[in-house]
Every structure is written in C-alpha cells, then in structure tokens.
Amino acid sequence: MPTVRDWIGSAHHIAVLTGAGMSAESGVPTFRDAQTGLWAQFKPEDLATEDAFRAHPRRVWDWYQFRRDMIARVAPNAGHLALAAFQQRHPGRLTLITQNVDGLHQRAGSTDAIALHGNLADDRWLDMPRDCCDPEFVEAGHPPHCPTCGNLRRPAVVWFGEMLPLPALDAAQKAANRCDLMLVVGTSGLVYPAAGLAHTAHRRGARVVVINPEATELDVVADLCLHEPAAQCLPTLLED
C-alpha cells in the first residue's frame, strides 16, 4: 500500500492546515487544554471576544500579554522546522495554512504562512482610528491607548464571532482548491471556516491525511489518520 511519504513525493501541490496541536511539543497549551494558573478560572471563549475585551479590557489584555510572554520563551519544534525545510527544498509545492497565532511557523522559517486567525505579536485599534490615533504614540497601559481620545489597542487576532481576514481566507481556499494532498495537523477541526478547508480538499478528490494523537472532527474526510504527535511524525514524513 502506498505510504503517506509516497503521496507526498508524488503530490504536485500540498496544502497543510495546522492547529494548536502543532505547537504542543513547543510547550504551548492547546486551546482545549485546561487553562492553568491564574487563567484556570476562565475559558478562552470567555476571553477571546470583543465583548469580553470591551467589558474587561485589562483582564483580556493581560491574558494576551501572558500568552505573548509564554510564546517568547518557547521555540519552534521539529514539526515546524520540518515544514519550513520542505518549503525551502521544494519552492511552491507546499502552502501552509495555520489557525495558530503564536508565530512559531514564521519563526521556524516558513514563508508565506497563511495566518487565518492573525498573529498574537500584532496589535490594532479597537475602534476606527481618528487623526489623533498614532500607533507610534500610544500611552502605555493595560491596554495601551490613544492619549488623546482613549481608543484602545487590541490584539490583532480573530476573536470568536469575528470575520477572518478576507485575503487570508481567500488564499487558504485557493490552496484547498488547488492541492492534491492536504495534511491536517494538530487541530480538533471544531472551528469553521478553517475546518471547512479539509472538506473542500476531500470533496475535490484530494487526499487528506490527519495527523493527531486523538480522533478529530475531520477524521470523516481523511484517507488516513496518523495518531502521532506532529513533532515526531512530520520530520519523517517530509524528509526527501
């Protein structure tokens, strides 16, 4: 029976969709891991929303600062590095689509990663910026804000209930419509439209391989499920 390595070797275009499990072996808790410490009393769904931020700006800002500080202390793992190395060896053959906002794919050297849910490292204005709102001159605080009108800075990530950045979604859908192989790595497949990309690939007849130690909502569209951790599995799969 052909192996996944054969499928990768013969694929003209590979799309890779990653989720929080991709960063688990870097020490970053997944979304559906129980929150620890100070944040154990909150669920991400109760923090990662605009309503939560407007109601409790300091609490939400501090949660993101806590995550930024944690991510500054971790490094890309062998799975991130294997994907980046494959892209460098085979330019144009692999498109990386990630739900992760930790920037670890980019730090590993992946080029043109499609960040569907934005990036934790970036901020933007909460309300439409006025002439006085200059990102260069914000007043420090939790959160930082415009010293003139008080407009708050917010993390430039997609919160629950928010639209995904259309250019990223469009690029991801193009990749799902073009690929002849999709690797779905480290995602529970619970959140759309990201999870829908695997259905799109499957419907078109592309091969779909799910890499996840657990069963996922996307196993139904998988030609094969590899129940292995990403950082152990990807380096072997992607080596020439």
Ligand code: APR
């Ligand atoms: N290797 C591969 N997969 C792993 C590993 C690992 N080492 N460790 C855990 N996993 C898997 C888990 O089994 C789980 O299926 O990673 C998945 C993580 O699922 P979630 O925590 O639901 O994260 P994700 O699928 O990325 O969530 C999607 O939902 O919360 C929102 O916007 C947020 O981007 C996030 C989106």
